[in-house]
Amino acid sequence: MSKPKVAIIGVGITPFKARYLDKTYFELAYDATKLAIEDTNKNGANITHKDLESTVYGIYNELFERQFMPDIFINSYIGMNNKPGTRIAAGGATGGYTVRMAYSEVASGLSDLCLCLGVEKCNDCYDEQTGVTTPEVLNAIAYSADMTYEYPMGMMAASSYVSMVNAHYEEFGNPTEEQMAHVSVKNHGNAMLNPKAQSPMEVTVEDVMNSRIICYPFKLLDCCLYSEASAALILASEEKVKELKIEKPIWITGVGAANTDCFIGNREDMGRLYSNIYAAKAAYKMAELDYNKIKNQIDLAELHDAFSGQEVISYEELGFVPFGEGGSWIERTFEKSGEGPWLDGELPCCPSGGLIGCGHAVGATGIMSTGEAVLQLREEAGKHQVPIEKGRAISHSIGGPGAAYAAVIVMANKEGLK
Amino acid sequence: MTEKFQDHQIRDILKINYKYTMGGQSKFFIEVMKNKKLFGTKCTKCGKTWMPPRINCSDCYEPADWVELNQAGTINVSTIVWYTTSAFIKAVPYGIGFIKLDGAETSLLQGIFSENLVPSKIKKGKRVKAVFNKEREGKMTDFFFVPEDEYENWISKPEYEGGV
Numbered sequence: 001m002s003k004p005k006v007a008i009i010g011v012g013i014t015p016f017k018a019r020y021l022d023k024t025y026f027e028l029a030y031d032a033t034k035l036a037i038e039d040t041n042k043n044g045a046n047i048t049h050k051d052l053e054s055t056v057y058g059i060y061n062e063l064f065e066r067q068f069m070p071d072i073f074i075n076s077y078i079g080m081n082n083k084p085g086t087r088i089a090a091g092g093a094t095g096g097y098t099v100r101m102a103y104s105e106v107a108s109g110l111s112d113l114c115l116c117l118g119v120e121k122c123n124d125c126y127d128e129q130t131g132v133t134t135p136e137v138l139n140a141i142a143y144s145a146d147m148t149y150e151y152p153m154g155m156m157a158a159s160s161y162v163s164m165v166n167a168h169y170e171e172f173g174n175p176t177e178e179q180m181a182h183v184s185v186k187n188h189g190n191a192m193l194n195p196k197a198q199s200p201m202e203v204t205v206e207d208v209m210n211s212r213i214i215c216y217p218f219k220l221l222d223c224c225l226y227s228e229a230s231a232a233l234i235l236a237s238e239e240k241v242k243e244l245k246i247e248k249p250i251w252i253t254g255v256g257a258a259n260t261d262c263f264i265g266n267r268e269d270m271g272r273l274y275s276n277i278y279a280a281k282a283a284y285k286m287a288e289l290d291y292n293k294i295k296n297q298i299d300l301a302e303l304h305d306a307f308s309g310q311e312v313i314s315y316e317e318l319g320f321v322p323f324g325e326g327g328s329w330i331e332r333t334f335e336k337s338g339e340g341p342w343l344d345g346e347l348p349c350c351p352s353g354g355l356i357g358c359g360h361a362v363g364a365t366g367i368m369s370t371g372e373a374v375l376q377l378r379e380e381a382g383k384h385q386v387p388i389e390k391g392r393a394i395s396h397s398i399g400g401p402g403a404a405y406a407a408v409i410v411m412a413n414k415e416g417l418k
Numbered sequence: 419m420t421e422k423f424q425d426h427q428i429r430d431i432l433k434i435n436y437k438y439t440m441g442g443q444s445k446f447f448i449e450v451m452k453n454k455k456l457f458g459t460k461c462t463k464c465g466k467t468w469m470p471p472r473i474n475c476s477d478c479y480e481p482a483d484w485v486e487l488n489q490a491g492t493i494n495v496s497t498i499v500w501y502t503t504s505a506f507i508k509a510v511p512y513g514i515g516f517i518k519l520d521g522a523e524t525s526l527l528q529g530i531f532s533e534n535l536v537p538s539k540i541k542k543g544k545r546v547k548a549v550f551n552k553e554r555e556g557k558m559t560d561f562f563f564v565p566e567d568e569y570e571n572w573i574s575k576p577e578y579e580g581g582v
Contacts (some may be wrong), residue, residue: 021425021427022423022425063432066430126429127504127507129504129507129508130504130507135502135503135504135507136503136504138502138503138504139503139505141503142503142505146470148440148558149470149527149558152557152559153514153527153528153529153558153559154499154502154503154505154506154509154512154514154529155514155527156499156502156503156506158499158501158502159497159499159502159514162497163495163496163497163515163516164495166495166496166497166542167494167495167542170495170542212500212501213500213501214499214500214501215498215499215500215501215502216497216498216499216500216537220501263470263524264516264525264527265470265494265516265518265524265525265526265527266468266525270495270516270525271495
């Protein structure tokens, strides 16, 4: 039996901002939904929210939204009452996992037109001690660590990721601090071409190296900033794509996800984000692509660069370069057109600016990066458009305690393109 | 809408009190609190030693028995935290790391204290030993690790003591 075909036919992304004082999380979700419907209609359709049959919600953290089951309140606000809605929460990988479940909703035949909607609004958290939001946001995230064995030790997102990056460095001598800094240079720089990005900046390797230490050896500019935003996709079955006369459907050809052990100390090698490897291999297999040749089979990758060092490891784990060579791949190709993961490189990684450039609105992030890949494949990404020759792209999400969750989505701009 | 937007923010706090059971893992915390001992578990079938302990082997689906572990171990990976959550921001800089206790197969996340907290002092391969608070509550914060060469200094402080 051939696999059911599912396409992304509309994309809506709000600007990623440090703070929306003029919008609640459900108002942001409404904005992204409206943008996605408008985009679908620009893409040949003529639909309203009433035509959407179901919603899959990507929302990571109840403490950010100050609301348990925030999805049901969004469901009311976006006019989706009396239709099915399911919430996905998978840490930083929430977005990618939500795309996976929206794909399943359509591929299973349950819906022909499904809304995939991610939102997060973290900066309502506020730390009275310091008079700023960030330490309290970090605390709300740190509750994702094991609450008995890890949280009381002062574990948090950066110290969790840095453990794996440091172990990777011990094993391979890679990534070095300078190599990691190149990721920050690239992604802050790419964000300068993306009007929706929170942190567009022209920075040098030296600037990154001199920025304040967060968690050895991560510096401030190695880390993404938490953001407020919403992103939405509209997914359709093959029949619906034809019925709506969609001009540029982008087909989901591969979805892969995996949860590795959330206790980093239980892993065979601590310098691995095993979830990356399993998710990527599953997605490529479904798309009939080759893990060892993937770099030459796709036009771009929107990666989950919560921390610079983790993007470097992802180059290796997603199959772009051999293990131990991720750091040198970005460092030696700096300012060499046609090479490396740079915007004008052989495989542009995070042309949007990624999380370091755009910000990280957790539940929305992986949906934004998938939407960005869709716009790239439609050749409508704007100033950060990269050349589309192979017609394929991937988006990648990872997160949770010890980066235990990962999801990879493969997309193609032609029906039947493997 | 033409009216000029003015935002309104409300201060709030979410708070829930707990008295939570550690279930099958309770012995680990009781041994730390009462006896200053570190117990892991060993699978009755495959022999894998779990730390943090779990009374069921997740690999074999067989029971795991309690086994006392050495209080010395080796740092597998570590970091020093300089900027952190609101709950810990007053404690920076602090060291944490994954420590493989002698006899265990998995590594335990714990605080690594040092009189000279620099990356080289707590790097991979360094030997550490457990130091216990004199006043213990049966929590992970009842103990921490220190470099082996600082152990005597730490246990001579009035608030701390060595394990058994």
